[in-house]
Amino acid sequence: MSAHYDAVIVGAGFGGMGAAIQLTRLGYDNLLILERESDLGGTWHVNHYPGLAVDIPSATYSYSFEPNPNWSRLFAPGHELKRYAEHVADKYRLRQYMRFNTVVTGAVWDTDHWVISRRDDTTVTAKYLLTATGFLSQPKKPDIDGIDTFRGKIIHTADWDDGYDLTGQRVAVIGTGATAVQLIPEVAKVAAELTVYQRTPIWVSPKLDFPVPPAVRRAFAALPLTQRIARFAGTAVLELLMVSGVLHYKQLRAANRIGELWCRAHLRRQVRDPELRRKLTPGYSFGCKRPTFSNDYYRAFTRDHVNLETTSITWIDESGIDTADGRRHDIDVLVLATGFDLWEANFPAFEVIGRGGRSLGKWWRDNRFQAYEGVTIPKFPNFISLNSPYSYSGLSYFTTIETQMRHIDRLFTAMRRRGATEFEVTQEANDAFLDRMTEKLGDSVFVLGQCATANSYYFNPHGEATLLRPSSTVNAFREAGSFPLDDYVLT
Numbered sequence: 001m002s003a004h005y006d007a008v009i010v011g012a013g014f015g016g017m018g019a020a021i022q023l024t025r026l027g028y029d030n031l032l033i034l035e036r037e038s039d040l041g042g043t044w045h046v047n048h049y050p051g052l053a054v055d056i057p058s059a060t061y062s063y064s065f066e067p068n069p070n071w072s073r074l075f076a077p078g079h080e081l082k083r084y085a086e087h088v089a090d091k092y093r094l095r096q097y098m099r100f101n102t103v104v105t106g107a108v109w110d111t112d113h114w115v116i117s118r119r120d121d122t123t124v125t126a127k128y129l130l131t132a133t134g135f136l137s138q139p140k141k142p143d144i145d146g147i148d149t150f151r152g153k154i155i156h157t158a159d160w161d162d163g164y165d166l167t168g169q170r171v172a173v174i175g176t177g178a179t180a181v182q183l184i185p186e187v188a189k190v191a192a193e194l195t196v197y198q199r200t201p202i203w204v205s206p207k208l209d210f211p212v213p214p215a216v217r218r219a220f221a222a223l224p225l226t227q228r229i230a231r232f233a234g235t236a237v238l239e240l241l242m243v244s245g246v247l248h249y250k251q252l253r254a255a256n257r258i259g260e261l262w263c264r265a266h267l268r269r270q271v272r273d274p275e276l277r278r279k280l281t282p283g284y285s286f287g288c289k290r291p292t293f294s295n296d297y298y299r300a301f302t303r304d305h306v307n308l309e310t311t312s313i314t315w316i317d318e319s320g321i322d323t324a325d326g327r328r329h330d331i332d333v334l335v336l337a338t339g340f341d342l343w344e345a346n347f348p349a350f351e352v353i354g355r356g357g358r359s360l361g362k363w364w365r366d367n368r369f370q371a372y373e374g375v376t377i378p379k380f381p382n383f384i385s386l387n388s389p390y391s392y393s394g395l396s397y398f399t400t401i402e403t404q405m406r407h408i409d410r411l412f413t414a415m416r417r418r419g420a421t422e423f424e425v426t427q428e429a430n431d432a433f434l435d436r437m438t439e440k441l442g443d444s445v446f447v448l449g450q451c452a453t454a455n456s457y458y459f460n461p462h463g464e465a466t467l468l469r470p471s472s473t474v475n476a477f478r479e480a481g482s483f484p485l486d487d488y489v490l491t
């Protein structure tokens with residue numbers, strides 16, 4: 001017989017832990033958190049490539065109810081995020097619910113509960129199912145001819161080999177996304193030769209980063225209000241950037257232009273060679289892709305042993321890479337900074353079958369990618385999908401997490417008050433939300449800007465930018481605490 005739980009949460013990253021904290025606050029303690037990886041922390045457990053750091057100010061990139069006065073820098077290095085995740089798990093006693101190295105392969109709604117299957121062919125059942133499987137969790141290996149014949153070392157940034165030394169090696173990096181922006185300057189410091197294969201350039205802003213002085217850390221610890229003010233300031237700046245430069249592009253085109261000019265000036269300051277500058281300048285509007293921050297990325301390309309290659313790769317053989325113009329680079333190490341398979345692998349991360357046999361993945365593909373308030377879907381009772389279309393609100397993932405915790409709080413409190421144990425969002429509420437988001441998206445850079453050449457993962461396979469919620473984080477947070485309860489059938 002399957003073990004039965006009040007709730008099964010899939011994913012032990014910050015999203016899954018936030019959901020678990022919320023459920024324990026609501027009085028649920030018969031929980032199970034299933035995690036594919038060998039430890040908690042999600043992205044911050046999996047990623048440990050050189051240069052890894054958060055690119056949102058740390059006072060903001062953390063739970064508001066669990067401030068950490070010990071961040072060493074304004075933008076903390078990755079290992080501090082992992083330590084913070086461990087601290088949260090310990091403090092909120094979440095480890096007791098976690099099972100690692102457990103891959104969930106599917107979930108089926110059966111009359112009044114979920115049946116969750118695991119790769120080891122065992123099942124568990126639960127009244128509620130919450131998925132917090134992340135967006136950036138399935139590394140993408142590029143489909144380049146001959147890549148499997150390469151005899152040297154291949155490393156994906158999401159599977160970094162800490163024991164492998166790049167010193168003195170001829171290294172190629174494929175990809176110039178946010179990960180590559182952090183990694184490339186570090187590789188350039190040690191490699192004998194570095195060739196970066198760029199398909200699409202990225203807008204890079206200066207990073208106003210500095211160590212947090214011990215006196216400030218002590219002040220944060222003694223007077224938490226001071227850190228709350230720092231958090232508020234960080235959130236406000238990010239929100240301004242997002243709302244004015246990206247979401248309200250129609251009304252505030254100049255703000256978007258300022259973002260672009262700011263990055264262009266940064267590039268001009270760091271790169272004197274006009275040809276190199278031209279290659280590094282994106283041909284799409286600022287904000288079509290997630291903006292990134294670095295003080296040493298552009299400069300790395302000015303070093304003699306670093307080459308920027310913009311001709312497309314035709315072939316990889318056992319010892320090097322050929323490009324379409326007939327040139328070739330022999331290399332020892334191939335680093336894949338090629339990001340993640342977002343839409344195919346994560347929407348949803350495993351097969352979810354709801355009421356009447358509806359398959360979530362098929363339904364999203366046959367219709368449009370959608371979820372009410374970015375969390376629930378009609379015909380999927382007692383299911384909270386934390387990484388859904390329109391779920392990501394603002395630039396810091398923690399804004400999203402806490403908004404969703406609030407939604408869970410309101411929904412489950414209402415159920416308890418009405419003596420209900422089952423919820424399902426109505427089709428009408430879902431449709432109205434989708435219409436509203438579609439209309440708001442019409443003002444954004446994604447619809448009105450030049451995003452065609454951005455290759456941005458914000459866009460789903462239907463060509464709609466449905467990853468981010470096109471409203472302010474304030475609006476999302478307010479709605480999470482005040483959505484009409486009639487939008488759900490509670491039984």
Ligand code: NAP
Nearest residue numbers: 053054055142175176177178179199200290337338339455
């Ligand atoms: P990404 O933004 O998807 O970038 C992948 C890169 O690989 C792109 O430049 C892409 O080119 C290139 N690429 C993929 N397949 C290719 C192929 N077959 N041939 C040539 N080039 C190929 O992935 P990422 O850099 O890992 O970043 C993903 C996200 O992670 C970021 O947007 C950010 O949200 C997050 N992140 C956050 C932090 C942080 O500090 N918080 C740090 C790193 C990453 P195209 O653009 O042409 O597809």
